[in-house]
Amino acid sequence: MLQLNSVHHIAIICSDYERSKHFYTEILGLEIIREVYRAERDSYKLDLELNGQYIIELFSFPNPPARPSRPEALGLRHLAFAVSDVAAAKKELETAGIDVEPIRIDAHTGRRFTFFSDPDGLPLEFYEED
Incomplete structure (x- = not known):
């Protein structure tokens, strides 16, 4: 049987990078590990941790498609x-x-x-x- 160690991270694509960065860092209190702008993708990648554990990758992409996200929608x-x-x-x-x-x-x-x-x-x- 496959032996998983833990969940490494959760990736989230946001529509407004600065607003989401503020929410996850200033409101929820997650700490920034690193922030990278990827010019070839016109995208930011923000790595966030909680109590020293890497948990979220926050991405921005130009015009990401909408996805149903209410708790009873298929998927996460x-x-x-x-x-x-x-x-x-x-x-x-x-x-x-x-x-x-x-x-x-x-x-x-x-x-x-x-x-x-x-x-x-x-x-x-x-x-x-x-």
Whole structure:
């Protein structure tokens, strides 16, 4: 059987690079590892980490095609971030002007969670861990 070690990264293509860079770094607090402009593609690639772990490649491309991204669309459903206190994380986002859904309880684990969106509507989740 194939032996996978971990998820290496998640790649996200955004429509407005500066707006998404601000969201992921200033609002969510991810740290920049490196930022590269690729002239041949007229594209930025921003590598982001969380707590020293490389997690997101943020790309910009001219005129990327639209893709359905609501949680029930075929394909990637959402990206979830573990937090210690969902209510506090929700309040921070709302203070920054980000719309956040009401907090729900996972029927199987009893854990609290909530959904919000990045600037392009990509569904994101905060899931409460100990």
